[in-house]
Amino acid sequence: MQSQDAASRPAPSADAPGTDDPPAAVAPPVGVDQAEAALVEHYPRLVRLAHLVLPPGMGRTRRVLTAHALVQRALPGRRTPAPAIPAQSAGRAADPGYALVRLRVVRTALEAGLPLRRPAWPRRSQLPPLLPSIWGLRVFPRPGGADELALDRALAALTGPGRAAYALRGLERLPDDAVRRVLTEAGAADPAGALAEAGSVPGGPARYALLAAAEFDPCSLQVRPTDLMRRRTRLRAALAGGAVLVAGAMLLGPPGGDRDGDGPAAPPYARNAAAQAALDPARLVRVSPTAWLTSARTDFSVWPARGDRVGDRELLRRALAVWARPGERVRVSATPGTPAGGPAGPPHLLYAGTVDAARVVLLYDGLRVVRYAEPEDSSAGAALDLARTDGAGRADATAVVLARTDGNVRYLTAPWVTKAAGRDLTEPDADATGLALTDGVTEPLAGPVPRSGDCASWTALELTDDGTTRLLSDLGELVPARLTAGPPGAAKEVSGARARHAWAPYACSLGAVRGQGVRSVNAWEFAKQPLPHATGTARWVCTRAETWRGTGARVLAQFHTPGGRYGAVAAKATDVPACGGRAPEVLAGVLWKSKKHGWYLLAAGSEGTASVRASGGIDAAADGRVLAARAGQGARAELTAELADGRTVRGLR
Structure with missing residues (x-):
């Protein structure tokens, strides 16, 4: 039978190890390590190939286990000459390790389909595999649609070499000359006849894509029990026969040695x-x-x-x-x-x-x-x-991380939680996405993992408890951090549009406190400052992350100009009382550039600040809570503020 025109068949996929390159004149021997690497890399494809070649008459469970056994036994015992069969698609270097393993899989799969003959010893591949073995269960691939079922019936009507030829054509994307060489090396008696059988399957090359379906995937399986009554009878007999052995093992075992x-x-x-x-x-x-x-x-x-x-x-x-x-x-x-x-x-x-x-x-x-x-x-x-x-x-013990998989997080919620949802902190006006609760376990929620250099979103967990709504953020630890908003000592849950708008520009700053054992993070707008030349009003926000251990709190003073989406970190400090319940006062400054008028030092203090002074690289002072003074690019200054009660506060650094 003439080989098919290459243009009439699908092009090889990027991960298909098939080829139509001619083999090298002299192939070097294949080492065991090289063959093992090829087997591990292409294990699912090799098992699928063996499953397609094996006879359907051996039963679904035995066929699946035999396919795995044949592939796992396909490693050579020593260095073996590479077969004259190409192993990768055109334009890539040949992989003799894969070609060797594939040939051994096809050969043993064909042998497994041969009938047993009395005068001769059975070959290993013709016997049920010892490993892998499954007790008490039947395993089989997931059922496919009508097209897959029709193809499976058509393949069942072919001989083993015919099925092998069809799989090598459709799954491995080998041309007919290469298929003929593989079948010859595998011991098929009539490779040309096998190709003719493969060509008789209805649908032609258009149905090759069906070989990638779950119907033919012995690595994706369904499980059902075997005959339970028969299994119970056999189990009773085995228990009766092994009772003496178990008793002897218990008597001979060392005392206190149970740690299995x-x-x-x-x-x-x-x-x-x-x-x-x-x-x-x-x-x-x-x-x-x-x-x-x-x-x-x-x-x-x-x-x-x-x-x-x-x-x-x-x-x-x-x-x-x-x-x-x-x-x-x-x-x-x-x-x-x-x-x-x-x-x-x-x-x-x-x-x-x-x-x-x-x-x-x-x-x-x-x-x-x-x-x-x-x-x-x-x-x-x-x-x-x-x-x-x-x-x-109650507010802290509302959820625990159960699992993180593929960037998603599942939580176990407290029994008093009645509703769960996901909310993007960077989009305060967007609706929350409801999460189903099953025995307290949430659906998977996208974790707050911003792209490097571009915080596109920050997903938080929103929980409702007896009418109270709370926001929590996964910071890479077991217990998510509780988010609040408001002045220290009077902070409230982030449950309304106003509180969400206050958090939106600073959501991505939560990434700075990952892995710190954070218990809660509070965002507090402590000052507003008119910008020079009537260019708008800036907002000053302090975010304080409290830890479970009580020490190591992280404080960030952030500066937000009108029209900007995110705030800029103006100052930060660790383990200081500023912006907290014990010392709510905070003072911070930043260098800001006007589009037309150059650089300025802007500084602001919290409520109760009577005056602000800058010294060092910049000498300026102002009564009240805010200071604006001209400055050079890169200038440095020391900030101090005098409170209404006479105390002095130093700038956050």
Whole structure:
């Protein structure tokens, strides 16, 4: 049969390892490491190829597992001469490692479809694979549409070499000459006949795109149980036969050596009754779903235990053990000032469930909220996050981060939260986007991750609690920071349009306090200043980020000119009382350039400022709260202010 015209077939995709380049005259041997790299890189494509070639008659589950087994056994045992089959698309260097692995997959897939003959020993590929194995479950690819079903039936009517020829044409994008060489190397008796079979499939090359559908993807599977009654009978027989072995193992095992359920935890340093009680899943504190309605406290201690794995003792045991003794491979993070070490007594269970392909446990010991997470399919790659939350009240204990996936965040909300939404702080007039709550867990919400150098938006979490609306922002930690607006000592929730407008120009400044253990951030407009030459009125805003540890507060004085979208940071300081409840006074200055009249020093103080003075590089003074004086570009000055009660305040730096 003549090979198809290349123009009549789809062009190779960017990730397709097929080619129509001629092979090199002399191919160097392929090392095991080179073949392994090709197998790992193209594993999903190779498994799909094996699945297409294997006979459908072996059953869906065995066909899927056999496809994975054949690919995993495709590595050569030593350096092997590269086959004379090209492995990448035109214009790229050939990959002999992929060509070798692909050839071995096709060869063994064809062998698996051969009938067993009595006089001869069966080949390994003809036997059910030992690994991978799944007990008690049936697995099969997701069903496709009518077109995929029709193609699957058409392929089932072909011989193994015919299916291989169709897959090499459609999936690998190989021309007929290369397909013929692959089939010959794989041991097919009649490559030309196989090509003729492949060409008889209805639809022609136009249906090759269907091979990328989920119907033919053994890496994306559905799961169902096997025959439960038969399985129960076999299980009883196995238990009866193994009872003696289990009893002997228990007698021979060393006392106190049970740590298999500890997962990735480190070995215990010592055994004592108090420590063991704190790490016993059966002693975890679980409160009633309605406890918060009558409790004198409304904080994390009255959150009920939620999630679909609150009864998974093994998961809870691993979480407690890793908290007390995180192993070397556990990724541990903690907000600044958070004490390390396990709980002093049995902690509260807040959540245990599956979230975005991970098993997550949230615990609380009165001082800290702890999050343990592990992949859904194993306990390898576990992570432990700790956050200090002592002194949290109803407003602070409203949400905890459950998971961050692909730039999105899921939260677990307090039982008193009745509604959740996402709100872009930079768009104060835009409507909030509602978030569904399922047992307290929110839908995924886009995290506040601005692009480098261009803060396009800042998404905050808006929660409603008995008529009170609160805004919280994820700052990369376990507990989101609460946002407020207003003068120190009288700050209020950011719940109305006026408060949102006050926050809008300064939302992106929240990025400066990520990872600082921030408890709350308050924005306070402390002064307005007419600009020189009647060019408008500027606003001065102080944002203060308080931490859970009480020290390390970050203060930013920001200057906002009319018409600008964002404010400019005029001054910043760490661990100072300015702009806070203990010392609400603040003084800040900035160099500002008029479009027509050059540079000015502008300074402003909070209410109660009687006069402002600049010294050093600029010598100027003014009565009242604001100062405007001509200055040179790059000039520096020391600012001081005298308050109405006679005290002196220095400028924020």
